Amino acid sequence: MSLLEIKNVSKIYGPLKALDGVDLTVENGEWLAIMGPSGSGKSTMMNIIGCMDKPSLGEVILDGADIAKESNKKLTEIRRDKIGLIFQQFHLINYLTALENVMVSQYYHSMPDEKEAMEALSRVGLADRAKHLPSQLSGGEQQRVCIARALINHPEIVLADEPTGNLDEANENIVIDIFKQLHRQGTTLIVVTHDPEVAEVAQRTVVLEHGRLVKEIINENFEE
Amino acid sequence: MFFRMIKGALFRQKSKMILIAVTIALGASLATAMLNIMLDVGDKVNQELKAYGANITVVPKENSVLSELYSLDEKEETAAAHLKEDDLGKIKTIFWGFNIIDFTPFVNTYAKLPNGESVKLTGTWFNHHLALNTGEELDAGIHSLRSWWDVKNGRWIDEQGDSADDNSAMIGVALAEKLGVSTGDKLEVKTSKGSKALNITGVYDAGGDEDEQIFTTLKTAQELSDTTGLIDSIEVSALTTPDNELARKAATKGPGSLSPADYETWYCTAYVSSICYQIQEAIPDSVASPVRQVAESEGTILDKTQLLMILITILSLFGSALGISNLVTASVMERSNEIGLLKAIGARDYRISGIVLTEIIITAVVGGVAGYFMGYGFAQIIGQTVFGSAIEMKPMVIPVVAVLIIIVTLVGSIPAIRMLLRLRPAEVLHGR
Numbered sequence: 140m141s142l143l144e145i146k147n148v149s150k151i152y153g154p155l156k157a158l159d160g161v162d163l164t165v166e167n168g169e170w171l172a173i174m175g176p177s178g179s180g181k182s183t184m185m186n187i188i189g190c191m192d193k194p195s196l197g198e199v200i201l202d203g204a205d206i207a208k209e210s211n212k213k214l215t216e217i218r219r220d221k222i223g224l225i226f227q228q229f230h231l232i233n234y235l236t237a238l239e240n241v242m243v244s245q246y247y248h249s250m251p252d253e254k255e256a257m258e259a260l261s262r263v264g265l266a267d268r269a270k271h272l273p274s275q276l277s278g279g280e281q282q283r284v285c286i287a288r289a290l291i292n293h294p295e296i297v298l299a300d301e302p303t304g305n306l307d308e309a310n311e312n313i314v315i316d317i318f319k320q321l322h323r324q325g326t327t328l329i330v331v332t333h334d335p336e337v338a339e340v341a342q343r344t345v346v347l348e349h350g351r352l353v354k355e356i357i358n359e360n361f362e363e
Numbered sequence: 364m365f366f367r368m369i370k371g372a373l374f375r376q377k378s379k380m381i382l383i384a385v386t387i388a389l390g391a392s393l394a395t396a397m398l399n400i401m402l403d404v405g406d407k408v409n410q411e412l413k414a415y416g417a418n419i420t421v422v423p424k425e426n427s428v429l430s431e432l433y434s435l436d437e438k439e440e441t442a443a444a445h446l447k448e449d450d451l452g453k454i455k456t457i458f459w460g461f462n463i464i465d466f467t468p469f470v471n472t473y474a475k476l477p478n479g480e481s482v483k484l485t486g487t488w489f490n491h492h493l494a495l496n497t498g499e500e501l502d503a504g505i506h507s508l509r510s511w512w513d514v515k516n517g518r519w520i521d522e523q524g525d526s527a528d529d530n531s532a533m534i535g536v537a538l539a540e541k542l543g544v545s546t547g548d549k550l551e552v553k554t555s556k557g558s559k560a561l562n563i564t565g566v567y568d569a570g571g572d573e574d575e576q577i578f579t580t581l582k583t584a585q586e587l588s589d590t591t592g593l594i595d596s597i598e599v600s601a602l603t604t605p606d607n608e609l610a611r612k613a614a615t616k617g618p619g620s621l622s623p624a625d626y627e628t629w630y631c632t633a634y635v636s637s638i639c640y641q642i643q644e645a646i647p648d649s650v651a652s653p654v655r656q657v658a659e660s661e662g663t664i665l666d667k668t669q670l671l672m673i674l675i676t677i678l679s680l681f682g683s684a685l686g687i688s689n690l691v692t693a694s695v696m697e698r699s700n701e702i703g704l705l706k707a708i709g710a711r712d713y714r715i716s717g718i719v720l721t722e723i724i725i726t727a728v729v730g731g732v733a734g735y736f737m738g739y740g741f742a743q744i745i746g747q748t749v750f751g752s753a754i755e756m757k758p759m760v761i762p763v764v765a766v767l768i769i770i771v772t773l774v775g776s777i778p779a780i781r782m783l784l785r786l787r788p789a790e791v792l793h794g795r
Binding site: 232246 | 710
């Protein structure tokens, strides 16, 4: 059974159809890129897959459960237990250190474990920056803290929204390397991007335009 | 982690939290000051009203009945019965003795002057020093009970400086002008019991009938009326609680009409009627009556002043709640990304509300404590400015202010919490 099945999903805001009859399947351990221009429905898709929004029509089956029919309380539980979120704007809590930002995710999932949080920061190369506040970190470092936070609870899916949108080339490469490492470890990755260089390292790319899936590209040269 | 988040929020967002604490402190300070003044204003206003004279008069029971039955003319009759001078100290031994702030005895007689005119001569205490059996000491007399007297020339009789055998006297301004006498002159007075040459130490303007009288020491008047050890009446100035239904019932129908529980409440409350009752218990064969106009004025002024204080307290707390509400809502709006993120990573609404409320309550406690001490300062400034004395801080105000601040803070936080609960992570994190 597929990890995620999106069946004929539409999201309607008044006269606007942000998503219009989208069908998509994501297998366990797959690395999928979702591309499209601004206003194509990428963020709406990300919100629905990330259980932060519900579709107006259609089904979203995640790990066997239709999240379109779940209560807000249940969606919160699914987000907490199954999904790791990475944001373009990082969204770190500015009065907590890098280490504490990672521990916050543990706190709302189960129990905060400083040692484990420290190991997560080490995996993204930030062990020496653990006690720094977000304002004392570069954009690339903040994004890596965001990745460590997303991974700390071992989610089934990592959802990344424009993860390299605010980064320079060097930091972009670091983030892509981390994604490759995650993929090798079997993590399912869904990366929303408008950057072709980020999309072309993924296993498969789907292209959205005006809320519809218009193209699917399988990366023949994908490096396992 | 909870406390690390709280600590981080409080210490790394100092300026925002200080602003909220200052708003809470202002509300708490006004509430503290107003509540303390409200609780102390009774005593203060009472003390101010004491400048207008005694609020209780005590006369022998027999005279009281005769006076009521036949409306005796003082000028024609001398007192038929007397109270004992030795019983005076008992006034301070009653249950509400601490509330008796001044009292003075009177002996009235009529004396003939050299020109043949008959004038009222009153013997009393001026600043008599009393050392009671209880160990308490006080200076009592008309010097403070007639504080509105304007001594035109000369001075008040000083019982603690002048000799008791000086036959010192003070004369009313109208009588002094009529007789052409002034301070330092001697005035011959004669009664059926004897005569004396009074030394005039001062001329006073009382603005009433007393301007036609002579006031002398109790001992001199007793000698002139042959009533040594006896007195005609007593004026008492007492701190009282404004009358309520219970006090009115006791005053009109008598304490016997009260149930045992009501009687106990009435007896142990400083109503003017219960103080009168206790004076009657202490001084045999006496009748103590309130000077109604003074007692009622006290009650009315106190009620109105306390109502004013309560309204100011409510308004200040309402203003504080609005301020807190605005600041906390602004704070939640500013932190919408953070709150959206917490929701996105799986935090339930009650846990986020718990963090925000804990931060605000800790800030409220800090602001409340600071506000209490600020309020202490405000109360003293108001006390010194308005009453010329310090306001006593009542311990019961602390829990009242604490509860009020917690309520105001929680009520003020309701709009922010509602907003927080409505926040959807998708809206704040992805702008949709």
